[in-house]
Amino acid sequence: MSRRIVLATRNEHKVHELRQILSAVCRDLGLEIVGAADFPEVPDVPETEVTFAGNARLKAEALAAATGLPALADDSGLAVEVLGGCPGVFSARWSGSHAGADARRAEKDRANLTLLLEQVADVPEEHRGAAFVCAAVLAIPGQDSATCEGRVTGRLAYGPRGTNGFGYDPVFIPDADPARTLAEFSDTEKNAISHRGNAFRAMEPVLRERLGV
Incomplete structure (x- = not known):
């Protein structure tokens, strides 16, 4: 079996993040992480499921x-x-569909953030819980x-x-550090x-079991 494992995302922020999270297990197993951008002939998979797990499974499979490689995918929101x-499974397109999403990711993120903040502008502190x-x-x-699966409340x-984040990171205050x-x-x-760190750390023993030499 090839020692490469492909991440089912063209989002370079995610590729960078997951390489960091999975660095230890990949080093131990001799795995090289590559992104979906390394396979431009493979089309993007429409996220037609209504759960995070369902969409992640569609993309990975x-x-x-x-x-022909082991593939890792995540869906999160x-x-x-x-x-x-x-927004849930619609988090990435909460403000609508965006053509050329990869090239305009920062613009899309700003639009999603702006809409979300407008929707909860009058919501008091005690009701602003999220995960x-x-x-x-x-x-x-x-x-x-x-x-x-993983989550952070x-x-x-x-x-x-x-400035060191993407998506909804700039408006999410974790309970662990309020x-x-x-x-x-x-x-x-x-x-x-x-949440992504927790989910992929939970995946480490599965990787060791299935891809260990």
């Missing part, structure tokens, strides 16, 4: 089938209590897929703060508590 768990949720899926050709800020938004954390600090 499609990429594994197209490349922000669940705001006062919005009944929304980041992530489902991670490992797909290996010829094997059943494995799913792990917190609340919404009244405006964006910080003085800062995730965008004010260093990469190492964020990975230690984040």
